[in-house]
Amino acid sequence: MYNEEMTVSIRKVEAARAANAALEPRRMTAEEKDALLRTYHPDYKKGEFRTLKIGANAGEQVPTELAALLQGHSRINPDKIDLRHADYDVDVLIIGGGGAGSSAAIEADNHGARVMIVTKLRIGDANTMMAEGGIQAADKPNDSPAIHYLDAFGGGHFAAKPALLYKLVTEAPDAIKWLNDLGVEFDKDADGTMITTHGGGTSRKRMHAAKDYSGAEIMRTLRDEVLNRGIPVVDFTAVIEIVLDENGAAAGAVLLNMETGEIRIARAKTVVIATGGAGRLHYQGFPTSNHYGATADGLILAYRAGAKLLYADTLQYHPTGAAYPEQIFGALVTEKVRSLGAKLVNVNGEVFMHPLETRDVAAASIIRECSDRGNGVPTSDGVGVWLDTPMIELKNGEGTIEKRIPAMMRMFGKYGIDIRREPILVYPTLHYQNGGIDITPDGMSCVENLYVAG
Amino acid sequence: METVNVFLMGKKYEVPSNLTIMGAMEYAGYQLVRGCGCRNGFCGACATIYRVLGDPELHACLACQTKVENNMYVATLPFFPLVKQVYDMEKIKPTEQIMMQLYPEIYSCIGCNACTKSCTQGLNVMQYIAYAQRGEYAKCAELSFDCVMCGVCSSRCPAGISHPQVALLARRLNGKYLAPHTQHLDDRIAEIRDGKFEDLLSSLMNKPIDEIRELYNNREIEK
Ligand SMILES: Cc1cc2nc3c(=O)[nH]c(=O)nc-3n(C[C@H](O)[C@H](O)[C@H](O)COP(=O)(O)OP(=O)(O)OC[C@H]3O[C@@H](n4cnc5c(N)ncnc54)[C@H](O)[C@@H]3O)c2cc1C
Ligand code: FES
Numbered sequence: 001m002y003n004e005e006m007t008v009s010i011r012k013v014e015a016a017r018a019a020n021a022a023l024e025p026r027r028m029t030a031e032e033k034d035a036l037l038r039t040y041h042p043d044y045k046k047g048e049f050r051t052l053k054i055g056a057n058a059g060e061q062v063p064t065e066l067a068a069l070l071q072g073h074s075r076i077n078p079d080k081i082d083l084r085h086a087d088y089d090v091d092v093l094i095i096g097g098g099g100a101g102s103s104a105a106i107e108a109d110n111h112g113a114r115v116m117i118v119t120k121l122r123i124g125d126a127n128t129m130m131a132e133g134g135i136q137a138a139d140k141p142n143d144s145p146a147i148h149y150l151d152a153f154g155g156g157h158f159a160a161k162p163a164l165l166y167k168l169v170t171e172a173p174d175a176i177k178w179l180n181d182l183g184v185e186f187d188k189d190a191d192g193t194m195i196t197t198h199g200g201g202t203s204r205k206r207m208h209a210a211k212d213y214s215g216a217e218i219m220r221t222l223r224d225e226v227l228n229r230g231i232p233v234v235d236f237t238a239v240i241e242i243v244l245d246e247n248g249a250a251a252g253a254v255l256l257n258m259e260t261g262e263i264r265i266a267r268a269k270t271v272v273i274a275t276g277g278a279g280r281l282h283y284q285g286f287p288t289s290n291h292y293g294a295t296a297d298g299l300i301l302a303y304r305a306g307a308k309l310l311y312a313d314t315l316q317y318h319p320t321g322a323a324y325p326e327q328i329f330g331a332l333v334t335e336k337v338r339s340l341g342a343k344l345v346n347v348n349g350e351v352f353m354h355p356l357e358t359r360d361v362a363a364a365s366i367i368r369e370c371s372d373r374g375n376g377v378p379t380s381d382g383v384g385v386w387l388d389t390p391m392i393e394l395k396n397g398e399g400t401i402e403k404r405i406p407a408m409m410r411m412f413g414k415y416g417i418d419i420r421r422e423p424i425l426v427y428p429t430l431h432y433q434n435g436g437i438d439i440t441p442d443g444m445s446c447v448e449n450l451y452v453a454g
Numbered sequence: 455m456e457t458v459n460v461f462l463m464g465k466k467y468e469v470p471s472n473l474t475i476m477g478a479m480e481y482a483g484y485q486l487v488r489g490c491g492c493r494n495g496f497c498g499a500c501a502t503i504y505r506v507l508g509d510p511e512l513h514a515c516l517a518c519q520t521k522v523e524n525n526m527y528v529a530t531l532p533f534f535p536l537v538k539q540v541y542d543m544e545k546i547k548p549t550e551q552i553m554m555q556l557y558p559e560i561y562s563c564i565g566c567n568a569c570t571k572s573c574t575q576g577l578n579v580m581q582y583i584a585y586a587q588r589g590e591y592a593k594c595a596e597l598s599f600d601c602v603m604c605g606v607c608s609s610r611c612p613a614g615i616s617h618p619q620v621a622l623l624a625r626r627l628n629g630k631y632l633a634p635h636t637q638h639l640d641d642r643i644a645e646i647r648d649g650k651f652e653d654l655l656s657s658l659m660n661k662p663i664d665e666i667r668e669l670y671n672n673r674e675i676e677k
Binding site: 121130138139140141146147149151154162176180183185191192193198211213215216221225227259289291292331407415 | 492541643675
């Protein structure tokens, strides 16, 4: 499956494998990381951002592609919309049928609210379905919410809102329990201990997984639960505007049936935006790991309703997107591949960084390796570096790959690449929006009754 | 550029040979609303059946994961009516009877193996149904784990079984009732509820950024 040039490089990777596997590469110092990020991380490319002229964040910079949408015209003519007749009337309107939206719906139902989900594709066609690596919570004896706090605060360059981060780290174990009680099959030892691994930048092994279908296992369970409860799901329908009442509070939404083009109106006491990410806007021409519907809709809906955005100019480029073959260009290669022991190796078979640096540092380091240093492996779509997957079995024994990362094995196996025997080519892919809509710890945006989850 | 002829819903298009079926549809000018979700083999939205000219065998695949071939006749299966029973997870128990009550049709399996042959994930579908019949839910869960619920197996089943839904029930029963209980999770939740980490957290949150930075850069990392 690999071409000749790649095969020549693979020989070097193989020759160095045993030594590379034994190596414990040095971690970068804080200064080295800063310099690396400033020079190579896509967030620092000034020409790719625009200053907003209108709205709550006027004067701030956002990616060019997002600016166009935030400041664009509405796709509806207000004269043609009749708000006197609502087609749906509920207590809680949830926009987006991913993990956040489905969880919100289940909890609203638990509390007796009349709730409805509107979602652009089917329920579960969402980034949640694609999460592979796992979900973090500090529930092991050697870990604590405080250590989790420090890891996440530092990993996010000390920019997080402390109150939100406090909520995340203190409620994460609850969330794991909540999912487990719904029947999510987390990886466990025979005595019930969760099998956890490192994520990029973590100081404790706190990533809980369900093989490498973690998100799929969570999502299909949540979807089943939503259906069991008979919560109405209006699918193939996109929300295209939030409706405000005379006091400026959220009161419903305008819906567009994606198949028929029909417009519908939903009235609600509370509106929850849970529309996920923005990868499909392909900022700076990057490939993406995101699902088909990840087009920043929530940011735009909320901004137009008066909400404030936070950190819309910082994106996460996952260091290991598939760089080859081109059919899966940009698809995520889960972090777990590195947690299990695979290292990043350049065209000459050299390990050029510690495999578990934070994602931004790892992405910038790969971009440096492939650009200025000229140590990348050329592919039909660009360039990549090796992720030496056979190291996993060298370290942990045969069968580890099939047991722990079956989705990865299948994804490459379809194109004739056996990741147990051959390394794979990776390059950063647009993965996650670090920012979003500014909220309080209870999830409300600065627009009354307009909540945000995700 | 090397090209191949594909027949999308019977209509001929010439497309680059390196595309997936999904890529070929978009290349041909389709704007997909249905039949496309994750684009990466996880969601099962893009179930597709095809035949290649000259070969009578009917194949099933995920359109986002399968390369086009010359003379491929493609039909998408953007929706298949699976039977989904509703149940209360708190009330049901992992007994053999529960499958009998909810999905009795699994006992009409005639052993034709069409489900296994058509599985887009290459799973042993008939075997996991056999485990479900016997109430061996942990085994059913393990064998069906990679299911993306595309529904192709059910479309081929003469007994009207909705295999993905049966497997989902087995996995939820396994995850909730059969898998071992996690004590350290309960303990941590109780510790947090009792405020055991409040002092630590608030002293951390109130430190000046420089001090936090110092702590972060010098933190001990578990091997
Ligand atoms: C490939 C991949 C791997 C990942 N791996 C991990 C991991 O290992 N660990 C981890 O913690 N995180 C991971 N993440 C991130 C994580 O999956 C997401 O942060 C999380 O799932 C987001 O959940 P959500 O419900 O907010 O959004 P989503 O799950 O994306 O759901 C959003 C939903 O809203 C719908 N929608 C969008 N616009 C509209 C509209 N206008 N109207 C109606 N509906 C709309 C969408 O169709 C979708 O159904 C990964 C992400 C990706 C893409
Ligand atoms: S689009 Fe999700 S499996 Fe193909």
